[in-house]
Amino acid sequence: MLDDEFFQLIAKYKFAIAIENAICEDYVTEKLWRPLHVGTIPIVLGSPRIKDLLPSNKSAIVVDDYDSVEDIARYINHLDSYDEEYDQYFNWKTTGITNDYLLQLLATRDWEVDYGPDVKGKDFFEGFECFVCRRVHENIRREKDGKDPLRYQAALNHYGCPAPVKVNDKGQRTLENHIFMESFTKHKYLAKALQYHLDKNLLVDEESIQQTADKIPKTQGSLQHKRQSSV
Template sequence: MRIERAFRCFTLCFFILFVAMLILMFVLGSEEPGTLNAKDDEIAQESFSKYESDSSMEPNIGDPIILWWTDGSDQPDEDRICGDVRCFITGNRSYMNNPLTKVFMFYGTTFTYEDLPLPRKPHHEWALLHDESPTNNFLFSFEEVMTLFNHTSTFKRESDYPLVTQFLKSSEWLTSTKHLLDVQEKNRFAEKLKLSPVMFTNSDCSTGSDRDGFVQLLMQHIPVDSYGLCLHNKDLPPNLRDPLENMLHEDFFRLVAKYKFAIAIENALCDDYVTEKFWRPLHVGTIPIVLGSPKIKDLLPSNRSAIIVDDYESVEDIANYIKYLHSHDEEYEKYFEWKKSGISNQYLLKLLKQRDWEFDYYTDDYTGMNFFEGFECFVCKRVHENLKRFKTGQEELKFHARLEHYGCPPPVKVDDKGQRTLESDIFMDMFTKQKYIAKALRYHIDRNLPVDGEQIEKIADEMIEHLRRNKKLI
């Protein structure tokens, strides 16, 4: 009996020690994110069986296959011609095991770690297109997830196929004077319509940038007309109350043009994440009050065209400068001299000139290639380049994404001066959870282990609890 009890005790201790070591391996990051380990392709073959190849389709395909694993392209199956090469683009998962399938494409917002093309074969490459903010998916803020990909297209200039100017139609659109009002006209509208100096339009009231927190502070120092659901104090005209359509409506452009200033704060503060909130006031002739990309000055049409929040020590200082411009018409109008002289920012002009996709955000009459199609062709050309190298005996090119292809900082909360010195009450727990989900996910994928969503979450929770107990959670 003693021997039996001792054996049971030994077995229990060994099990506890094993679990503790497993958690410790995750926490300490036993492996740096890098090239995938694909030696164990035989593991978890059951996950492949769900997507048996449809042999009836295969004889018609002689080109490399690019498979959209998650939606986002709205593209029917077709042969994509990209210059002198061609690829077959599909969203049909029955092609998962087809030997011609080279790349799996993912749209970031709908990327879920519970649904991945696993186990990953050595010749399978992954491509990420993510044009939206991390609020939609924090996983891409972590190296363990970003380095899973081989090809990237994001709003970051460092990505393989950058979308920095995704919301900017053209340089001509930006310099247009179609909606531009001179300062005397703005003053008359303000008096006639009882308009405040500053306009704010937003219906996403909970953000990782604490946008509403900043605007609330600004309202303590200067009047702000707040349309939309957040901090609402003024109604939009009835024809502009659809939140999806009003931002594109000509009447909305004319409304923004009547204001001297418009708040342009993004829902996340990532390098190069710049939306219509920034470009729209510049287009219509209103000064944007900008908080978003830390690199936003790289995209200004001229040095004097916007008020950058980070240039000021407090919200009160910003309000005082707005008041100064509001009461000094000549100084105010200097912010629109670039509308006549043209864009002086050569970097911005270069970005617009280099992109091979056509802007399609404000119009449906475009005839060119959108950036989804452009990225497909970018990846297709890379695939063909390596096929050519393989046939000629050359070393194939290796493509690896890096954290800076997307990685964004943690969500924040503003202090009583409007500075981002506090952690977000709402989003920080979510951000932390995703951080350790990323670690657990990478551990499984690198070893070609089956990925079970509940198990991954459980491991992440255990890691967080372990670190909290030891006061090491960061």
């Protein structure tokens, strides 16, 4: 993900395609950050709020701003022909980040992306673990004080990612299944199984969760058959 040779490869190009595997509000990956890091313009399709996470209003080409692939291609060719306009996409590297939301996010997070030995903070895995620990201990303190524990529930727009779709040659999203649908469905069932075990106070381990998840498609298929039979 952070390999120097890969960075060098991306840096050879003026543009880099940065299409995420899923279109989710908070799902933004190295596909976007790597081109920004090396000074290449990312052509990004992903989070609906991606503009809130860009360093400036002019630092990436956002696919959703265009009606078709042809429109994007024309704009890329235009930038490729006019260096002054192309260079405007890197003004943020000298003026600094101007996106207020991103500045606030960077200032308040307690983790860093590990780009080398100079980084002394926690990486994002450790940061998330610390976040969970803080929430757990917060509830322990509340219970000691005779208060009800706080329940933390992820909102649908945070983890309720829609099923993956294909993008056709005109840049239009289609409902046709593709390679990620199997993985998407598998993990959706695992999430439902985990929630079921937590709600029922059942054993939570990998094997038991997987066994419950394996039963979900059969249960849903049976319910679907009953609905169709009753119509």
